[in-house]
């Protein structure tokens with residue numbers, strides 16, 4: 001039996017920790033307490049999150065840093081190796097890998113992912129990304145295709161991985177982007193069922209790709225207004241199953257709203273690594289998730305959390321923001337904290353009980369293996 005129920009069913013509003021594998025996490029700030037992504041810190045964080053009932057860990061896939069004064073993401077653990085280590089060291093939490101389809105061979109990936117999945121007894125989840133950072137493609141000597149063609153390649157990549165995961169006989173593959181002879185792979189994913197698949201990308205093409213292929217869409221939510229109809233339209237385009245939708249955010253939670261706002265101003269404005277913010281803006285030109293004009297207005301958000309959704313406030317405000325996001329139709333959020341290890345205990349102590357009272361999360365008991373099936377995500381593929 002796979003053990004990925006926290007992500008497939010479980011809490012109505014799921015919470016994952018995002019980007020802890022990367023120096024700086026999601027922040028592009030000079031604040032000295034910014035995240036140091038050492039392995040020791042990651043292990044301590046994963047164990048803390050596992051014990052507190054956080055649903056998942058999600059790494060970002062980064063191959064080079066973002067420059068500026070602090071070089072955010074310059075030091076980042078390779079996401080599948082990181083996930084395998086995290087799975088070996090935790091008991092219950094789901095662990096994602098984030099994988100660049102254009103840069104990693106699908107034959108290599110199918111075996112690598114199945115191996116990590118076995119290490120975690122079926123707790124591996126997979127976030128596929130088409131990629132947008134041209135300098136990373138250049139590092140690999142790979143031409144970055146035009147936006148929609150990257151998704152066409154992703155479709156072939158996924159078909160190959162799925163066939164390797166299910167076929168017991170060698171097969172040939174003749175696509176536009178991949179031509180393979182006599183491909184075969186073992187082990188297969190744990191428990192005879194494929195890992196939960198998420199797809200990060202929010203353009204029309206990216207959403208259509210997720211609708212066809214993924215259990216979960218990982219999208220950018222810039223504001224709550226207008227989110228509900230957007231999600232309703234997305235779900236209407238996938239009538240045969242319930243596609244899950246996650247977004248990414250950064251959280252500053254402090255005892256009072258004033259303290260939270262002051263700290264947000266400090267990391268995102270006073271101490272912003274402006275040159276790293278500039279670099280984010282340049283790199284994102286190939287990404288449609290946030291329109292470039294809007295991005296330029298978001299410098300503080302980029303410094304504090306890479307332009308993801310800001311959740312800033314006292315515990316009541318933070319819990320209320322999650323409630324509004326849940327009411328709009330989101331299944332969960334992948335959050336970053338400025339310093340995950342320092343800030344997670346306060347978050348767990350003060351925000352999680354409020355989410356339980358709001359009916360968004362069940363009280364967590366480490367020995368509890370049962371999960372509420374009411375909020376089951378997409379129908380799983382065999």
Ligand SMILES: Cc1cc2nc3c(=O)[nH]c(=O)nc-3n(C[C@H](O)[C@H](O)[C@H](O)COP(=O)(O)O)c2cc1C
Pocket residue numbers: 059060061062098100129130131132133200201202203204205206207218219220247248286287288289
């Ligand atoms: C929530 C989210 C997380 C992402 N994580 C990564 C990542 O870790 N590495 C990466 O190279 N791209 C990442 N991407 C970008 C994807 O590579 C995607 O190709 C890019 O968003 C362009 O597609 P789009 O125009 O459909 O959004 C992410 C995108 C989103 C929306």
